[in-house]
Amino acid sequence: MKGIKNGIKDFFYDISVKLTPKNKKTKSHSAAKREALIFYICILALPILQMCIFYIGINVNTIKLAFEKYNPDTGQYVWNGFNNFKDFIISLSTTTVMPYAIKNSLKLYLIGVFIGLPLNLIFAFFLYKKVPGTGFFRVILFLPQILSGVVTSIMFAYFVEGAVPAIFEKMGVADFPNLLSGPVYTFPTIIFYCLWSGFGSQLIIYGTAMSGVDESLIEAGKLDGLSTFGEFFKIIVPLIFPTITTYLVIGIAGFFTNQASLYNFFGQNAQEYTQTLGYYLFVKVVGSKATLGDYPVASAAGLIFTCIAAPLTILVKYLLERFGPSVE
Amino acid sequence: MKALKKVLALTMALGTALSMTACGLGEHRENYDPNKTLLKVGLMEGGIGRVWMDEIIANYKAKNPDVDVEVVYEKELYNHNNLLTSISTSGIDVYFVNDIYMHEFVAKDYFMDITDLVGQQYEGEASILDRMNVDVLKESYEINDKYYAIPYYMATFGMVYDIDLFEEKGFYFTADGTFVNPNSFTDGVYTGAGTLSAGPDGKTGTVDDGLPATYSQFKSLMEYMSLYNVDAFTWSGKDLYYRQRLLAAWWADYEGVDNWNLNLTFSGYDTGLKETITPETALKLQGQKGKQYATQFAYDVVRGGYFDDAAYNSGSQTHTAAQDEFLASCNTSNPTAILAEGQWWENEAQDTFNGMAKDDESLAYGTRRFGMLPVPKADDTAFAGAKSAERNTVIVGGGRSVVAINKKTEKADLAKDFFLFANSADSMALFTKYSGCVRPYDYELTTEQYNYMTPFQKSTYDLVFDENTDVAFLDVMACDLRINNTSFFHDWMWRSKLPQGTTDDPLTGFKDYSKATVAQYIQGLKDYYTTWPSN
Incomplete structure (x- = not known):
C-alpha cells in the first residue's frame, strides 16, 4: 500500500518538475497577492454559485411557491395566499395516508434513537476496544455505505423476497411470509433496513469520536477500579456526547424528511401503511405522477415542517446540552 | 508544488467535465455528417423499442440525402416534469413521448401549432386528422380549435396467455363444457374428442374457440389449473400500473366503450347506472357494475390463491422480472399460465427469449406462442353487462402519448417534413411491424409486414x-375537471378506503386485508373521495 502511495507521489512530483519553469523570476508581493486572490476566487466560485442556485435560489423559490397556485390554462403560477397551507393542514385529517405517514415517521425516529443509537454506540465501543474480529465487523458493517443506496436496497429486496423464503422452505417452514409485503411485516422490515444500512456511517463517526478520548482518562479510571461497563458510561459517553447531540439534533429534522429508502424499494407505489412524511413529500415532486400543480402544496408542507422542526431542534439541542451527561 | 496543484486541478476538472458529458450525452451520441442538416428526434425508451424508428429514419434519409437524423433515446429525460424543464433548451426538434400532460406544454407555448400540418394531405394519402380513427382522441387532442400534438401510439393490455401451455395441459373447453384432454392439439389444431366450445365471441372457427366464455367457466379454469400445479396468474409486484390495467381490462369489457368513456369525459348517460353523469355527479361512476365485476375477479384470484407468489414481491418483482419468470416458468414444475402485460411485452422481453433459445430453439422469440385472453362475459343476469354481448371492448394505453414539434426548433420546415413522413401510413405500418403495437389511425400492413410479426403480435393486431372490437382509452385528458385536477384523479381507477386501510388496487387489497369483501371495496372507492374539486 505504501509502495503504491509513494509511486503516485513520485509520478506527480516528476510531472511537477517538468512543468515548473526554470530560472523563474521572483514575483512582487502584490502580484503574488493578486494571484492568490484569483486562485481563491476560482476555487470558491463554483461552490458559491452552486450554493446560490441550489440552496438560496431553491429555498427562496420554495417559499414563493408555497403562496402560489398553478394555472394549467396559462402555464403560470399565480398568487394563492395561504390556501396551500390551509389545504395541507386540512389534508392532515382528511387524507388516509397522513396518519400512517406521521406514525411511521415517529416510529422510525424513536427506534433510531432508542434502539439504533445505543446499538451503534455499543458496536463502536467494541470496535474501539479492538475486540477479536474488529476488522471483519468494520468491513461488514460499513459495506452498505460503500455501495450505492439503490444497489443495497435492490439486493436487500431480492434477499428478503427471494432468498429468505427459500432458506426457510429448505428448513421445512412452508409459506414463510413475504417480509416486504402486507401491512404487518413491511414497515418493520423497512425499519430494520434503515438501521442496518445506516450502521456503518454512525459507527465511523462514533468510533472516531471515541478514539479522540484521552487515554490518560481511561488509565486513571482503570486505576480507580472502573469496569469496561463503567468506562463506557462514565467516560466514553459523556466525552463523545457532543457528537451524539449532533446526531439527535439532525434526527429531528430527519423526522420530516426521512423517506426511509421507500422510493428505492417501491418507486412511487409504496402502500400507504409504509409511507413516511419524507416519502409523501418526495413522491409529490418526483416521478411520473408529479405535476407542476403539486409543487405549491408540497412547498407549503415543507414550510410547515420547517416551522415545527426549527424550534424543536433548538429546544432539543438546548435540553441535551443542559441536561446531558458530563464527566465527573 | 504549484505545478502539482495545477496537475491535480486539471485532472479533477477533466474528471468533472467527463462526468458531465456522460450526464448529457449518452450512448445515443454517434457520428453525423457535418455537411448534412441534422434533425434531432426525441424518442421515449420503453417496450416499444426503437427499431421501427431506425427503419423510418433510414427511409427518410434515403429520400433526403442532405439530412441526417439523430435519435435521442431516453426514458427519464422525457417524463412529464423533466421534459417540461428541458424542452426549451434540448435542441430536439420532434418528440415521440408518452405519459405527459399535453395541456401544460401548450399553456407554456412549448409545442408548435400543427393544425395545418395534420389537416393536409401527404403524398396523396388522407390527412393525419382524417386517418385518426378514435373520436375521443380527436376531441381531446384539439385545444382551443388547434392541434399541437397527435397521438403517438396505442397498445392494448390484458391477460397474456401461454398457448403452448394451454394446449399441453388441455386448458380449453369442449362444446359440452368439459375440459379437453391434455395434448389434444397437433400443430395448434384441436384433434381431441368432440369439438371446442365457441369461446367468448360465440362463433366457432375463430381464435378464441375453447377459451372460457363465461365467468363461471373462467373460475373453473383457474381451479383446474391449480390441479396441474399451474399458477393461473402473475404480474409485476413492484409496478402497480400492471395490476391496475389488468383489472381495467375486465371493467371496460363489461361496461363497453361508451360507459367507460364517461370516466374520461365525466359527461353523458350511463346505461348501466341509468344516470346522467356530469362533472358534479361523476363520483357515481365508482359504482359502475364493470368495476364490481373486475373486483370480484380480483377477489376470486386472491382468495383462491391462483397466482404466483412472486407477484407480491413488491420490492423486487419489476415488470421485466415478471416477464422473465413467466417465460422461464415453462421449464419448471410450477408453470404460470397468464401474465398481466401490454401489447409491447414480447418486444421488450426479446433478450430473455434469445437467452432461452440458446438452450432450446423452440423457446425462441416468435416461436413460442402467446395470445391475449379475451375477458369472459358475465354469466349472472343480475351482473349482466351494459353493452351488447357480441362486442369486445379492449383497453388501450397511449392516451397521453404525443408526437409534437418543439416550438423552439430552428429547423421548422425540416421538422414538419419529417413529422409528416413519420406519421404517414407507410411509416405507421413499419411501427406496427417492428413494435407489435398499433397507432390510432387508418393504415394497413402489407402481407410481408403482417407475417413478420409474432403470433402474439398478430393476434393483438387482429x-x-x-x-x-371497441378500444377504450385509459388515460385521455378529455374534460376540464381532469385537466385541472390531474393529481386528484391519479387514483380514480382503483384506490379504495377499506375499513382495514386504504389500498391501491383490489389484487393488493384483498391480499393485504384477508377479511375485506368486494362490497367493502366498492364502497371504499367512493369513500376515498371525501372532497370533490369545484372546477
Whole structure:
C-alpha cells in the first residue's frame, strides 16, 4: 500500500518538475497577492454559485411557491395566499395516508434513537476496544455505505423476497411470509433496513469520536477500579456526547424528511401503511405522477415542517446540552 | 508544488467535465455528417423499442440525402416534469413521448401549432386528422380549435396467455363444457374428442374457440389449473400500473366503450347506472357494475390463491422480472399460465427469449406462442353487462402519448417534413411491424409486414382492428375537471378506503386485508373521495 502511495507521489512530483519553469523570476508581493486572490476566487466560485442556485435560489423559490397556485390554462403560477397551507393542514385529517405517514415517521425516529443509537454506540465501543474480529465487523458493517443506496436496497429486496423464503422452505417452514409485503411485516422490515444500512456511517463517526478520548482518562479510571461497563458510561459517553447531540439534533429534522429508502424499494407505489412524511413529500415532486400543480402544496408542507422542526431542534439541542451527561 | 496543484486541478476538472458529458450525452451520441442538416428526434425508451424508428429514419434519409437524423433515446429525460424543464433548451426538434400532460406544454407555448400540418394531405394519402380513427382522441387532442400534438401510439393490455401451455395441459373447453384432454392439439389444431366450445365471441372457427366464455367457466379454469400445479396468474409486484390495467381490462369489457368513456369525459348517460353523469355527479361512476365485476375477479384470484407468489414481491418483482419468470416458468414444475402485460411485452422481453433459445430453439422469440385472453362475459343476469354481448371492448394505453414539434426548433420546415413522413401510413405500418403495437389511425400492413410479426403480435393486431372490437382509452385528458385536477384523479381507477386501510388496487387489497369483501371495496372507492374539486 505504501509502495503504491509513494509511486503516485513520485509520478506527480516528476510531472511537477517538468512543468515548473526554470530560472523563474521572483514575483512582487502584490502580484503574488493578486494571484492568490484569483486562485481563491476560482476555487470558491463554483461552490458559491452552486450554493446560490441550489440552496438560496431553491429555498427562496420554495417559499414563493408555497403562496402560489398553478394555472394549467396559462402555464403560470399565480398568487394563492395561504390556501396551500390551509389545504395541507386540512389534508392532515382528511387524507388516509397522513396518519400512517406521521406514525411511521415517529416510529422510525424513536427506534433510531432508542434502539439504533445505543446499538451503534455499543458496536463502536467494541470496535474501539479492538475486540477479536474488529476488522471483519468494520468491513461488514460499513459495506452498505460503500455501495450505492439503490444497489443495497435492490439486493436487500431480492434477499428478503427471494432468498429468505427459500432458506426457510429448505428448513421445512412452508409459506414463510413475504417480509416486504402486507401491512404487518413491511414497515418493520423497512425499519430494520434503515438501521442496518445506516450502521456503518454512525459507527465511523462514533468510533472516531471515541478514539479522540484521552487515554490518560481511561488509565486513571482503570486505576480507580472502573469496569469496561463503567468506562463506557462514565467516560466514553459523556466525552463523545457532543457528537451524539449532533446526531439527535439532525434526527429531528430527519423526522420530516426521512423517506426511509421507500422510493428505492417501491418507486412511487409504496402502500400507504409504509409511507413516511419524507416519502409523501418526495413522491409529490418526483416521478411520473408529479405535476407542476403539486409543487405549491408540497412547498407549503415543507414550510410547515420547517416551522415545527426549527424550534424543536433548538429546544432539543438546548435540553441535551443542559441536561446531558458530563464527566465527573 | 504549484505545478502539482495545477496537475491535480486539471485532472479533477477533466474528471468533472467527463462526468458531465456522460450526464448529457449518452450512448445515443454517434457520428453525423457535418455537411448534412441534422434533425434531432426525441424518442421515449420503453417496450416499444426503437427499431421501427431506425427503419423510418433510414427511409427518410434515403429520400433526403442532405439530412441526417439523430435519435435521442431516453426514458427519464422525457417524463412529464423533466421534459417540461428541458424542452426549451434540448435542441430536439420532434418528440415521440408518452405519459405527459399535453395541456401544460401548450399553456407554456412549448409545442408548435400543427393544425395545418395534420389537416393536409401527404403524398396523396388522407390527412393525419382524417386517418385518426378514435373520436375521443380527436376531441381531446384539439385545444382551443388547434392541434399541437397527435397521438403517438396505442397498445392494448390484458391477460397474456401461454398457448403452448394451454394446449399441453388441455386448458380449453369442449362444446359440452368439459375440459379437453391434455395434448389434444397437433400443430395448434384441436384433434381431441368432440369439438371446442365457441369461446367468448360465440362463433366457432375463430381464435378464441375453447377459451372460457363465461365467468363461471373462467373460475373453473383457474381451479383446474391449480390441479396441474399451474399458477393461473402473475404480474409485476413492484409496478402497480400492471395490476391496475389488468383489472381495467375486465371493467371496460363489461361496461363497453361508451360507459367507460364517461370516466374520461365525466359527461353523458350511463346505461348501466341509468344516470346522467356530469362533472358534479361523476363520483357515481365508482359504482359502475364493470368495476364490481373486475373486483370480484380480483377477489376470486386472491382468495383462491391462483397466482404466483412472486407477484407480491413488491420490492423486487419489476415488470421485466415478471416477464422473465413467466417465460422461464415453462421449464419448471410450477408453470404460470397468464401474465398481466401490454401489447409491447414480447418486444421488450426479446433478450430473455434469445437467452432461452440458446438452450432450446423452440423457446425462441416468435416461436413460442402467446395470445391475449379475451375477458369472459358475465354469466349472472343480475351482473349482466351494459353493452351488447357480441362486442369486445379492449383497453388501450397511449392516451397521453404525443408526437409534437418543439416550438423552439430552428429547423421548422425540416421538422414538419419529417413529422409528416413519420406519421404517414407507410411509416405507421413499419411501427406496427417492428413494435407489435398499433397507432390510432387508418393504415394497413402489407402481407410481408403482417407475417413478420409474432403470433402474439398478430393476434393483438387482429383483436384491436377487429370490426367487433371497441378500444377504450385509459388515460385521455378529455374534460376540464381532469385537466385541472390531474393529481386528484391519479387514483380514480382503483384506490379504495377499506375499513382495514386504504389500498391501491383490489389484487393488493384483498391480499393485504384477508377479511375485506368486494362490497367493502366498492364502497371504499367512493369513500376515498371525501372532497370533490369545484372546477
